[in-house]
Amino acid sequence: MPSRALPPIKSWQRFLKELALRPDSPAGTLSGLVFSLALEYLKVHGLGSLYGEDPLEASKRLHHSLGLFAGESFPISLAEPQSSDRDLLDSLRQRLDQGDLASLFETPAILGDSLESLQQNERRESLKTIQKADKSLGLSELVAFTRVYTPSFVVDYLIDRTLAHRDPLSVSVLDPACGSGHFLVAALDALLKKTDSNSLKKNLTGLLSERIAGADIDADALSITALSLLLCANRHGFALEDGIRAGALQLVDLESTGMLGSLYRGFPDGCPLSRTYDVVLTNxxxxxxxxxxxxxxxxxxxxxxxxxxxxxxxxxxxxxxxxxxxxxxxxxxxxxxxxxxxxxxxxxxxxxxxxxxxxxxxxxxxxxxxxxxxxxxxxxxxxxxxxxxxxxxxxxxxxxxxxxxxxxxxxxxxxxxxxxxxxxxxxxxxxxxxxxxxRLPAEMLEFTGTAGKLDEISEIRQGLATTDNSRFVRNIWEVDSRDLNRIWFPYAKGTGQDRWYSPVLHVVDWQNQGERIKQSVATRYPYLGGKVNWVVKNESFYFREGLCFSFVNSRGIAVRKLPPGCIFDVSASAIFCRNRDDDENQEDYLIGYLNSSIMVALLRSLNPTINYQVGDLRRLPVVEGDPKQRLTVAESARACIEARKELVLLTVPESHFLKEPVSGNLNNNSFAESARQRRVRLDQSLEKLRHNENKIDNTVFAIIEKNRNWSPEGAARVKSWLATGVSRKGEATPAPEDFISGLLLADLVDGVGYKNKKSGTRYRLALIKKDSGESSPILELDERDCSYIRELTGKSPEAVLKGTMKARTNKTFKQGFELLIKEESR
CATH class of the missing domain: 3.40.50.12420 (Rossmann fold)
Structure with a gap:
């Protein structure tokens, strides 16, 4: 089967990449390339003999004309092609003569685009230099890194919107970071097409001399701008003999402008960057x-x-x-x-x-x-x-x-x-x-602007910043149980996308009301004058029951229960209902309301980042439905919390260190039987969660729709926005090998032993605590268990145990435990 031909632009980019990597590339590669492309542009537009037939001689004449065209504006940096460049020019001519690239030469933009392609390696090296600790931005690094030229459809759109109704005989245009002139050449071409033939020469001369202005720090790119403007003038039937000159191009010196380049505001009168323009175009x-x-x-x-x-x-x-x-x-x-x-x-x-x-x-x-x-x-x-x-x-x-x-x-x-x-x-x-x-529809704009706010019915507080988590925070399995709630206290941290419920798996050193943390803060920030509460914030809210939300979450706001007896982290700021004691459904209604799709989408629109602050939550609009609707949301939220707890027990093995009741291990005859039953429980819990989340979504939408008295058309607009916007993503079913490895790790943590081993032991598993050598009870797997693992995952037991499970152990327990796997000979 013949290979598929590359599109012209891809084929040309590949050729340029090979050209740039050639060890024998002559010093004049850039110059030879640019002038070869310029001559090809003229050829495609019927002007192939304008500067002569021989490639080398024509390139020399074009280079000479370019110097005259630029005049005193700036010195042309492109070298004059030499006899030593003939092989290069011939090679370029052979490639261009293949005839598949003609579509690329509709505009002179191909010159700048080729420069960008040719110097990709330089850009990569400049990025490495810029990313060094000293961030020393020299001219060469800055030029190479910022040489990113504008796609033609963007150029066309911006020019059409800014120049469409301008008088071509008087309009002035500037690009202060013009690169190789994509905007300027397109603007010149558009204005000349709008000019009456009787005024064409006069207008062209005026445009080039002062009304088409550009500036850049890159001498090569600015030289290509001048050449592209000359080619455009040539295509419209004008040459140097007609008096055309590029009088408004400015090469900007970085050193004399304090590294500001075109941003510098102190250029003397007469410079292109010292005056104002009718249109400014830029990338x-x-x-x-x-x-x-x-x-x-x-x-x-x-x-x-x-x-x-x-x-x-x-x-x-x-x-x-x-x-x-x-x-x-x-x-x-x-x-x-x-x-x-x-x-x-x-x-x-x-x-x-x-x-x-x-x-x-x-x-x-x-x-x-x-x-x-x-x-x-x-x-x-x-x-x-x-x-x-x-x-x-x-x-x-x-x-x-x-x-x-x-x-x-x-x-x-x-x-x-x-x-x-x-x-x-x-x-x-x-x-x-x-x-x-x-993207917010008018109905949501009105709702956001006029409805009551969350901070009117709740207190939203930022959590503790220890300033040194490596010193003051531990996983719960890393500390002696006798020190829990004496030195180490439960610590709710941000858990990303977890909604409804998330196990509190961390502890923080809060002995003597956080004495060591407060001393550390005072030492680290002496300018606070001992006022550590500026960092150790909202201490009076610690250990209270409420809700919390993740500071960082790429999928939208995620609100979950904050259990009593916890300190909450700065990455898991908390929400406390003001009338919680008077309304037993208030907190559950609020967690359902905030986790509904419409509120997740609204907050994503108001804050399109992945970071959610206390201030973002405070300004969220909140409305309350009738008692029946509120009860529906609250009961559905409680069902979501129960389902999420069950899912955590089935999929988060580290949660078993909390020693909460294990409902997932229903059968102790064999791992296979237990795993099958837990798989059923997993599917049931996922369905329960999805059902109740949908119920909440529909009820909260109805509450807001009724409260704001939306018309049928308005409600339809909001639903359309919800359907096309960013909404909450539901709980995902774990991959089979992840599910199996999670169950096995949970069983090891729980010390589960399976009694009925009819077919003989194939594998013995144990978790070894690295710092003490302490081992969990041994978990034995027989042939039936191994068959189930194969059946569910489609992989060999060895691949699951020694691959997925071992990797998960290292990741989950942060190298605190080692997984011991012993395979028995058959």
Whole structure:
């Protein structure tokens, strides 16, 4: 069967990768490549003989023309092709003459894209350098790391939205981080197409000399920008003899700008970066604080407070500075700007001082050569005017689209209204504590803004931060039982996605009311002046019964029972009902309400991060249904808690160290019989949990629907939002080998022995405590047990015991126990 042909872009990228790895690549590889591609571009557009027929001579003439075209703007860094480059040029010509790449030469963007592909190795090395402890960002590292060029469909969308209604004879355009000129060349081409033929030469000359401006720290990329602009002019029928010159390109020096580059605000008059423009287009560099040097962090904080966490955010501020009144910014940047609390000040600035016209939430993977990097992107269209008419902000969500260019085109043209959300500025402003919750339907916006809040009926408190968990926290099986509730006290920590119930498997040193922890805090933070309660918070709430929730959870809020007699950790902050003693159903109603799908989805919209703080919970809207509805939610919540407890006993072997009643081990004749019965119990408990969670979801929805008096259409909108949004994921059935290994470990912890061994012992298992050598009772498995393991898992008993079970022992018990497996000869 013949191999499938690669798409042109993939085939070309593979060729460039091989070219970059060639040990005999000449010094002029970059220059030879760029000029070969430029000549191929002219050839595809019918101008193949413009600079001559011979590849080397034509490249030399084009290089000379490029120097004249750039003039005094900046020195061209691309070397003139030499006779020694002829083999390279011939090799490139042979590849280009194969005829399969013509589609790549529709625009000069292929020059910059090829530069990015050719220098992938340099980017990887620059990342390693930047990630060193000293974070020394030199010019070469910064250039290589930030050389990420913009996809063509993004360029087209931003240009269409910012230039569509501008006068081509007067409009001015800037890209302050222009790279190889994708935006500038596309803007020039679009404006020339809108220009009357009688004005074409005059307009082209004016655009190139001062109204198409770009700046960058990368001399090679800026040289490619100039070459691409020249090629565009050539394609429109103009050459140097017509007086065209690139007069508005600026090479920015990092050292003289204190590492700020185009962010620097002190350029002298006459420089492209010293004036304002009608349109600013940009794909700014993405470098977060973790990759910045201390000096750069300090400069950014001084110059761009509120947007200093990332270079891209600072660039947004700087671009807004360079907009003329009525001017438009079109940018592709990190989606964190619209979704993370770090950038709240920037969002407030946009809402109060500008008109946000459109935001495209584009998701990850937009950059073809960054497939392994999780860069979530957003496209912004912002106008410099205070929005007197209070127009709603248009949001377009294409994150889940398989073909995002097509999805954006359909949504922007009105052919896919389900991807478009119009949100009033006041609604965005009132809800924006973490990010723009643009997908919330109007009914949920009203509910969130006007209903009573959780902190009105409960006290929500942050937990203990020991400042040194390795010293003060242990697993419960690591401490002497005689020291429990004397030195070591139960300690509820964050458990991620666990809802309803989670076993308290940790203990904390709280002897003498946490004397050692408080001494440690006082020593570590002397500036507190002994006020350790600033770190050891809410001590009066310790040991009280209530609810708690995980600080970190990628699947949404997870609320569970906080049993009495526990201290709660900072990663498991707690909720205490105010009228718990007066209403026996209040706490169970609340845990059901908070774990319902509609509340999980609402909080995910209000806070799209994986971190949930006390403040997030305090502002959640809470309504109470009629007595029958409240009882339904409370009883269903109690059923969920019971089901979850049973599931924990069946799937979390370490929970058996708590010595709670073991309901799962129903038969002590053989492991196989017991495991079969526990498998049935597992399925029953999962079904019980799912049934009651669905019951809670439906009842809580009905409570809110009735309380807010939603119309049938409004309720349908909320249901549609729930169906397409992020909702709670149910408990998953464990993999068979995980289930078996968990049961065996639980039996070892419990000291279970199976009496009826009719077919002879095949394996003997024991847990050995490493620090003392103490052994658990030996667990014997016979041939029937081994047959059941094969039947359920499809794997050999040896693979399950020595593979899955041994690995789980090491992970679960953190090397505290060793699993001993002895196989008897048959």
């Amino acid at each position: 700014p560099p993405y470098i977060g604080r973790k990759l910045m040097s201390r000096s750069l962090k300090a400069r950014l904080k001084e110059e761009f407070a509120g947007a200093h966490s990332d270079l891209s955010a600072a660039f947004i501020y700087r671009c807004l500075d360079m907009l003329s009144e009525g001017g438009s910014l079109g940018a592709i940047t990190q989606a964190s700007i619209i979704s993370l609390p770090t950038y709240r000040k920037l969002r407030r600035h946009l809402l109060s001082e500008f008109s946000i016209e459109s935001v495209v939430d584009a998701g990850p993977g937009l950059f073809p050569l960054r497939s392994g990097e999780k860069i979530n992107s957003a496209l912004l269209i912002i106008k410099r005017e205070k929005d007197k008419t209070e127009r709603p902000v248009e949001f377009i969500d294409i994150r889940d689209a398989r073909d995002r260019p097509a999805a954006l085109a359909r949504a922007a043209s009105g052919r896919d209204p389900e991807r478009v959300f119009l949100v009033g500025k006041k609604d965005l402003d009132s809800l924006d504590t973490k990010g723009f919750a643009y």
